[in-house]
Amino acid sequence: MNTKKKRLHSERVRNNSRVAGIIFFVAVIAIFLVLGGRFLYVAGGKEVKGHNLSTAARKIYMQTQVVNAKRGDIFDQSGGLLAENTNIYSIYAVLNKQQRGIDGKPMYVVDxxxxxxxxxxYLKLSKKQILKALNPVNHNAFQVEFGxxxxxxxIETHDKILAEKLPGIAFTKQPARLYPNGIFASHLIGIAQPxxxxxxxxxxxxGTMGIEKEYNTDLAGHNGIKEIKAAPGYSVDDSTKGKxxxxxxDVxxxxxxxxxxLLESEMTRLQSQSNPVDATAMVMDARTGAIVAATxxxxxxxxxxxxxDKLWQNLLVESAYEPGSTMKVLTLSAAIDSGNWHPKALYQSGTYLIDGQKVTDWDPKGWxxxxxxxxxxxxxxxxxxxxxxxMGPTTWKKYLEAFHMNKSxxxxxxxxxxGGMQFQYPIEQANTAFGQGIRVTPMQMMQAFSAVAGNxxxxxxxxxxxxxxxxxxxxxYSGKRTVIGEPIKATTAKKVRKVMQDVVYKSYGTGISYKIPGFKVAGKTGTAQISTAKGYTVGDENVIHSWVGMVPANKPRYVMYITLNQPHRIAEPISKSIANVFRPVMEQALKMDESHQTExxxxxxxxxxxxxVENANKLLTKAKFLPVVIGNGKKVTRQFPDALTEQLEAQRIFMDTGGSVTMPNMMGWTKNDALTFASLAKIQMVTDGAGFITKQSIKSGTVLQPKxxxxxxxN
Incomplete structure (x- = not known):
């Protein structure tokens, strides 16, 4: 009996152990499955409580660096550099005598x-002024700057000061924009600032002005992001490479x-001679609408x-004014086109009354x-x-609208x-016909003149x-010829230009100073009184003078429009002063046009x-370029402009060969050519004047030293 009880007890113990073992096994399996599932979830999703583990690991073991985008350059039509990137520096002096380098040498101003x-x-400060800055009122000042x-x-000034090895003198660097031509369509090109x-x-x-501002998105590009390993010994998912x-x-x-x-040079002379409030000049390719010069x-x-600080406005588009008699080109166009021009009919000049209000000629006595x-x-x-x-006001206004007056x-x-105009009363409507009571911009006028020049x-x-x-x-993006309307017929445009020639070639014309030998000129002078609270101004020094010229008259290649606002010095007839800008610029344009067609x-x-060097010279000469060798090496290491770019024939191509550099004969070179040579040869170029090089301080053939x-x- 006892034996039987013992056997039953042993079986119960074994059964209980078996059940406990099964339960334990199931529990272990369950825990394993839960943990395994969690592991697979984390491994697959790489997230814990909304936190991405890969991202967290990257933050610990990787660092991000911003890769700054290079701002694009601005060029002229043939690839000449107008704006590029550089660096500028600010200098400061450390005064704290505890500042020493690892080698123990002082990093403060010693002497x-x-x-x-x-x-x-090197600085535009006297020794006395600099000493004053180096001895500030606050004797505990850590460092000082120089305003x-x-x-x-x-960069040149920075390098020169650095070469002096002055203890305690240091610099901060920031990006800047270099405009190698100085005064060169400055308001149009604009500026970019740090x-x-x-x-x-x-x-x-x-960009804060001009093309630099309006094309800032294109020029700026966008920065990138680069990731680097901060702890090389760790393995991190490196599938993300940044941006x-x-x-x-480039624009x-x-x-x-x-x-x-040339235009800048002539306008500077005009400004010096006449001291105007302001002046503008613009040259347009009559075939395409391209602005080839403007200032x-x-x-x-x-x-x-x-x-x-003298003037931030771009006068070509931002400033509206009453144009005066150059508006008569559009009035004549409208009259001929609408059948209201009777060239041989007579009228009484001098004074004309409209509703009791006078319209007078510039000579009130008339002719x-x-x-x-x-x-x-x-x-x-x-x-x-x-x-x-x-014509009637309705017809005249229709033509003004067709010429896109009062529209940007x-x-x-x-x-x-x-712009805008006063056009309610008959006297106001008549005033607009000779350019008073209507406000325009030079760009609007040039656009309207294109219809007369372009048939x-x-x-x-x-x-x-x-x-x-x-x-x-x-x-x-490509700029192109864009026709925005046809306000007049082709036959009308030709007749208008024919009448405009009388301004230049008739003995009584107001534009006889604007003749160009070898070419017929169609043009119109303008004199606009300026509206004030007390009425319109009088006198040559209180009006806006202007001129529009189209050459050649029978088939214009270029249109030039010039304004001169309130010249304070009048040493000669104003028409002669303005003609001294028009003639040389237009002559140069016409000469270049002939060379473009042939050379x-x-x-x-x-x-x-x-x-x-020998083979390179042959290749460039065969392609009708002018090779310029920099250095005395045997092979070309780099070239400018870059290979496979489109350039005008007869342009200089610079080839750097390394070694010692000799001074070339720069007579006839442009400023851009000289600055390009200086950059590649690592020398300093100081330019004086505008135009083409007529004198150089170092004889050609002289071996040049760095910097x-x-x-x-x-000239």
């Missing part, structure tokens, strides 16, 4: 007298550097910013009874008032104004030739890198 003496050679004189220092991003602390260049950098696109303008340089006064040097055609050449307001009344040209430049087709002016991705050479077609630059200064004079 203040010597430091002041040396710095006075504006110590800011915006060039701007601090308060979120990231990064400093980048942002690639996209450098800015090619329609400007012709030779014409622009204004006051202007500024885009690199140094000298003069920028007696004269034909309307002569009235146009004499710039008679009375003639145009009669013509407007013969949609140039793309900031703050462009649409009735009105062209939209443009100044961007193309936008190019520098990495792929892909053209992102300077577009060609592809051969790749001469790694080729011998040697060369002075060239242009």
């Amino acid at each position: 203040k007298d010597k430091t002041a003496t040396v710095l006075s050679k 504006n004189a110590g800011s915006n220092l060039s 701007t601090l991003n308060e979120k990231t602390g990064a400093i980048s260049l942002i 690639p950098v996209k450098n800015g696109d 090619y303008t329609t400007l012709d550097s030779k014409l622009q340089t 204004q006064r006051p202007t500024f040097d885009a690199t140094t910013r000298v003069g920028i 007696g009874m004269i034909p309307y055609k002569q009235g146009f050449a004499r710039s008679s307001n009375v003639a145009m008032a009669h013509v407007e009344q013969q 040209t949609d140039s793309g430049l900031a703050n462009e104004t649409a 009735g087709q009105e062209l939209k002016p443009y100044f961007i030739d193309k936008v190019v991705d520098p990495a792929t050479k892909k053209v992102i 300077t077609s577009i060609a592809i630059v051969p790749d001469v890198r790694d080729k011998t 040697q200064e060369i002075q060239v004079k242009l």
Whole structure:
């Protein structure tokens, strides 16, 4: 019995153990499945409580770096550099005597007298002023700066000061924009300035005026993000590589550097002679609408910013004014096109009453009874008032609208104004026919004149030739000829230009100073009174003078429009002063046009890198380029402009071969050529004047030293 009980007890124990074992096994399996599932979930989803484990690991073991995008360059129509990136520096002096290097050498100003003496050679401060800065009122000052004189220092100045090895003198660097031509369509090209991003602390260049501003997105590109391992011994999922950098696109303008340089020179002379409130000048290709040269006064040097405080506005599009008698070109066009022009009919010049209010000619006595055609050449307001009344205000206004007056040209430049006019009463309607009581911009006038020059087709002016991705050479955007309307017939335009020639070639014409030997000129002078609270101003020094010229008259290639606002010095007839700008610029344009047809077609630059100098010269000469060798090496290591780019024939191609550099004969070179040579040869180029090089301080054939200064004079 006892034996039986013991056996039953043993079986129960074994059964209980078996059940416990099964339960334990099931529990272990369950725990394993839960943990395994969780592991697989985490491994697959890589998230715990909403936190991405890969991201967390990357933060610990990887670092991100911002890769700054390079701002695109701005070029003229043939690839000449107008704006590029550089660095500027600000200098400061450390005074704290506890600052020493690892080697124990002082990193503070040791000899203040010597430091002041040396710095006075490079900064626009006297030794006395620098010593004052080095001895501040606060004797515990850690460091001092030198105000504006110590800011915006060039790379050249930075390098010269650095070479002096002055203890305690240090620099901060920031990106900047270099405009190698100085005063060169400055308001149109604009400026880009270093701007601090308060979120990231990064400093980048942002366009604040002109093309630099309006094409800032294209020029700026976008920064990239690069990841690097902070702990090389750890293995991290490296599938994410950051964001690639996209450098800015290059912008090619329609400007012709030779014409622009000449225009700047002539406008500077006009400004010096007449001291006007302001002045503008613009040259347009009559076949396409491309602006090949444009400037204004006051202007500024885009690199140094000298003069920028005088006028921020771009007068070509932002400032509306009453144009005066150049508007008569449009009045004549409307009259001929609508059948209301009677050139041989006579009218009484001098004074004309409209509803009891006077319209007077610039000579109130007039010239007696004269034909309307002569009235146009004499710039008679009375003639145009009669013509407007013969057309009627409805017809005249229709033509004003057809010429796109009172509408923005949609140039793309900031703050462009649409102008406006007073057109309610008969006297106001008549006033607009001779350019009073209507406000326009130079760009609007140039756009309207294009219809007269282009046989009735009105062209939209443009100044961007193309936008190019520098990495792929892909053209992102191309400027092109755009017809925005046909306000007059082709036959009308030809008749208008014929009448305009009388202004220049008739003895009584107001534009006899504008003749160009070998070419017929169609043109119109203008004199606009300025509206004030006390009425309209009088006197040559209180009006806006203007001129529009189209050459050749029978088939215009170029149109030039000039304004001169309130000249305070009048040493000669105003028409002569303005003609001294018009004639040389237009003559140069016409000469270049002839050469473009025969000698300077577009060609592809051969790749001469790694080729011998002899072979490279042959290739470039065969392609009708002008090779310039820099150095005495046997092979070409780099070239500029880049290989396989489109350039004008007869352009200089620079080849760097390394070794010692000899001075070339720069006579006839442009400023751009000289600066390109200086950059590649690592020398300093100081230019004086505008135009083409006529004198150089170092004789050709002289061996140049690194960073040697060369002075060239242009004319």
